[in-house]
Amino acid sequence: MKNILIFTKLTVKEALSRKIFMFFSGVSVFILVLFAIIFLSTDLEQMLPLLSMSKAGNVNLVYELVKAIKLFIVTPLFGIGLFLSVFSVASFIPNMLEKGSIELLLSNPVSRAQIIWGKFFGGVLVVFFNLAFLIFGLWALIGLKFAVWEPSLLYSILTITFTFAVLYGLIILVGIITQSSILAMMLTYLIFLIISPVLNARDKLALLINNDFVNKIIDVLYYIFPKTSELADITVTTATGGTITDFQPVVTSFLFMILTLYISIIIFSKKDF
Amino acid sequence: MISVEIKNLSKVFESRFGRTKVQALNNVSLNVRSGTIYGLLGPNGAGKTTLIKILLGSVYPTSGSARILNEDIANYKIRAKIGYLPENHKFPPFLTGEGVLRLFAELKGVNGKDINNKIDELLDLVGMLKWKKVKVKKYSKGMMQRLGLAQALVNNPQLIFLDEPTDGIDPIGRKEIRDILINLKNEGKTVFLNSHLLSEVELVCDRIAMLDKGNLIREGTVEDLTTSKQIYSLKLEKELSPGLLNAEIFHTGDATYQIKVNDTAELNSIIDVIRAHGINIISLNPKKTSLEDSFISIIEDSNKLTQKK
Numbered sequence: 396m397k398n399i400l401i402f403t404k405l406t407v408k409e410a411l412s413r414k415i416f417m418f419f420s421g422v423s424v425f426i427l428v429l430f431a432i433i434f435l436s437t438d439l440e441q442m443l444p445l446l447s448m449s450k451a452g453n454v455n456l457v458y459e460l461v462k463a464i465k466l467f468i469v470t471p472l473f474g475i476g477l478f479l480s481v482f483s484v485a486s487f488i489p490n491m492l493e494k495g496s497i498e499l500l501l502s503n504p505v506s507r508a509q510i511i512w513g514k515f516f517g518g519v520l521v522v523f524f525n526l527a528f529l530i531f532g533l534w535a536l537i538g539l540k541f542a543v544w545e546p547s548l549l550y551s552i553l554t555i556t557f558t559f560a561v562l563y564g565l566i567i568l569v570g571i572i573t574q575s576s577i578l579a580m581m582l583t584y585l586i587f588l589i590i591s592p593v594l595n596a597r598d599k600l601a602l603l604i605n606n607d608f609v610n611k612i613i614d615v616l617y618y619i620f621p622k623t624s625e626l627a628d629i630t631v632t633t634a635t636g637g638t639i640t641d642f643q644p645v646v647t648s649f650l651f652m653i654l655t656l657y658i659s660i661i662i663f664s665k666k667d668f
Numbered sequence: 669m670i671s672v673e674i675k676n677l678s679k680v681f682e683s684r685f686g687r688t689k690v691q692a693l694n695n696v697s698l699n700v701r702s703g704t705i706y707g708l709l710g711p712n713g714a715g716k717t718t719l720i721k722i723l724l725g726s727v728y729p730t731s732g733s734a735r736i737l738n739e740d741i742a743n744y745k746i747r748a749k750i751g752y753l754p755e756n757h758k759f760p761p762f763l764t765g766e767g768v769l770r771l772f773a774e775l776k777g778v779n780g781k782d783i784n785n786k787i788d789e790l791l792d793l794v795g796m797l798k799w800k801k802v803k804v805k806k807y808s809k810g811m812m813q814r815l816g817l818a819q820a821l822v823n824n825p826q827l828i829f830l831d832e833p834t835d836g837i838d839p840i841g842r843k844e845i846r847d848i849l850i851n852l853k854n855e856g857k858t859v860f861l862n863s864h865l866l867s868e869v870e871l872v873c874d875r876i877a878m879l880d881k882g883n884l885i886r887e888g889t890v891e892d893l894t895t896s897k898q899i900y901s902l903k904l905e906k907e908l909s910p911g912l913l914n915a916e917i918f919h920t921g922d923a924t925y926q927i928k929v930n931d932t933a934e935l936n937s938i939i940d941v942i943r944a945h946g947i948n949i950i951s952l953n954p955k956k957t958s959l960e961d962s963f964i965s966i967i968e969d970s971n972k973l974t975q976k977k
Binding site: 501502 | 755776
């Protein structure tokens, strides 16, 4: 456990030294300042001309407005946040596996599995903190402005971090096999941006293809690949106060993550460096 | 006591689909006694680094076994008692010199309270104390090497593996490193040294192993490997009469000769003839060669043998 913690700490330090994470944090600060200025310079009375009509009506309108703001925040944040996060962690494993670096790490009393877990938790932790900083800040600004302290927006910290963790498992696996950050990134973006949305629309595809065998394959692929598209829907639903009705995308994506990490550890443990 | 015990160790590297096979080590067996400096020599591609990597767990052997400090190399926990400086090592560039030592001290399980003192002590030892707070990405090759040596000693190891420790270091720095190695030996630690600088190996090592194409071709003390058993330097009281000796003999100076013999019996018969003619022998010494000459000669002999096969 101690060794995992050391590698987690090292990965966090590595991430913090990267310009991309500085950029990430800079953008977060910029967004928070922007929202603060917008909220300070706008009058709620002007935004809601119907506010004076009835108290009950006001509450609903405020909630609707807050919901719209949350939707406006979470939808791009899921895509852009994950895109930047994948980009910034893709080189963690290839860098570690460089000649002269990996021999040093392996000459310590640590198991190879501990190194992988440390790298994994480190990457996830950094993304979690970045997201938490931005989303908690936005949640606090919304609360101060609209006096709505309902925590649903905060759930998106967990759902986006979870989606990142699923993709990060794949990045680690590809990184270990190919030692290429570019390939790891390309494959992850392919799944995140193309395969998952396409497979999510498998019902519509089935109507178009009209071939049982192909449709079965698509079904199998759907259950194998991580469901980033559905996780995006879940993020938006929970952030705007809705509840998750189907946990299947979460469970199968979690299993995908465990499987990629397990295979990564097996391959890493058998490899000569 | 034996610190490193290697038995019939072999390693074959295979390409991804097994189309190409490279025998990096072939049935290598050797023992390293505790409290000695053991040198590993060989031309490029001889298998030296592979051997060290197997002992330290970054490469798996194809066959054979090895134990370090009486533990099988598969037990990774034994590495808490080992220090290692790989060739062309890379430290995380975002860490300072102090950060690097702290990281490896933590990984080696050094007690938290002792780390700060140990870091200063080691950085001072390798002459890097004033660079403690500077990020390693700004270090020169020589500075990286010095920090690497400090890193290898951070856990006060019983056994230290050093792969080209003086690479990129100036002559004064090399002398300092040699002194550190000798001090380590005096403290009872075992040093396993892999170096291309044969003059350095000759100065510090107690025993040497020579590898070539994955085979262990010679092993012994520096004395064993640099002393010729066939060529002797002979100093007499007076000059020999021409044709007195029926042997390969060369006049090298004032009543001084170099004799080449096939065995000690031939050497003794030559001595008998000289003494029979009433000539006093002032000195008779086996010819010493530099380690470099011995190394080249042994490798050439090995190559000839391989070609004959």
